[in-house]
Amino acid sequence: MRELLDATDRRLTRLLSDDAQDGVNQLAEKMQLSPPTVRTRLKALIEKNALKIVGLLNLSERPELIGAIVGISANAQGHLDELTQKLAELPFVTSVSVVTGRFDLIVEVLVAGDVQDLYRFTSELLPRVAGPGIISRSETFVVMKSRNKWVNLPRGCWEQGADGGAEPPPPQPAAAGK
16 A cells, blocks of 8 residues: 655655755755655655656757657456556556546657657557457557656667667767858
8 A cells, every 4th residue: 555755755755856966965954854864764765666766858858759648448357457567568658557538548658769669669569568459449649849848768768779769879079160
């Protein structure tokens, strides 16, 4: 069973959400707690899988990344958790959510380069994740423009030799005199 965070843990996570570059000493000073207390709280949050500290990219500032939202109607018949787990393990997937509304699941996807990896995801990887008839319908929404959309890089995105994506080419040095 999931437990609620107490006020101290909520404040710690709020501070990290604002700026995860702060070290334990800076966080302790802002929270008026001792560094060992903050360190213990931080370690406990991470161990409980309640907190993960990662680098995020601003999707609106990365033209080489394409974000998409895939709505899925599923006939999982009591096996929706298994299906969400399988979907979460696919390359390019940043998150999977069980939702209300016209879809059963919303899958957020991030690909690099062009739409070829997105096409591969929807036409090859998605149909193979479950048995016949489990995924009855899907609809893909490509993110054309976003605000405040920070994303983590999923497996497959910018990885050499992974299922799909390849690392982006290194930046070319500017020509002299231009």
